Amino acid sequence: NRPDVPLFSLHSVSKGFYGECGHRGGYLEIRNSPKLNSTDQSLIEVLFRQASVNLCSNTSGQILVYLMVNPPPENSTAGKLYKMEMEAVLKELYEKALIIKQSFNEMEGVKCFGEVGAMYLFPRLEILPIHTSDFDYCMALLESTGLTTVNGSGFGQIEGVHHLRVAFLPPKPMLEDVLPKWIEFHQSYLKKM
Secondary structure (H helix, E strand, C coil): CCCCCCEEEEEECCCCCCCCCCCCCEEEEEECCCECCCCCCEHHHHHHHHHHCCCCCCHHHHHHHHHHHCCCCCCCHHHHHHHHHHHHHHHHHHHHHHHHHHHHHHCCCEECCCCCCCCEECCEECCCCCCCCHHHHHHHHHHHHCCCCEEHHHHCCCCCCCEEEEECCCCHHHHHHHHHHHHHHHHHHHCCC
């Protein structure tokens, strides 16, 4: 516990574990709010003032935030079901991440690390045809297979390093259908070298 270090934590119902896309609701938690330069106000005071002039989340968004931060008690029937469902979802996400990671690591010139911390993997494209980028790769993948992904250069990566962002949310049967097509595309794309 370091009272001198500001800590900012953000979470939302649409981008967090629950993945309730389309619902608007979330929170910002600030610990050890810093004072703003040349004022006696803390950052949190200024943020509260700014937030008070904006519209709040709709009712369903507020209810979802409440449920997100107050899950059912663990010893209740609902709490046991909640825990069981949460563990099942996390287990399936982990398994799908491993399937995708293994497929990428089988591709020539692709390295894929990690499978925890988000619902995405960021495989690194270590070999690309001359004068092409991860964006070019993503566009060719889309045009050739209909598969869409996000180029890593959109995330401010180091110059000359190429990544993709791949979600591991699709169902396992879809992954089993899609990944062989991706591997085939990748092999043909590298033949352009």
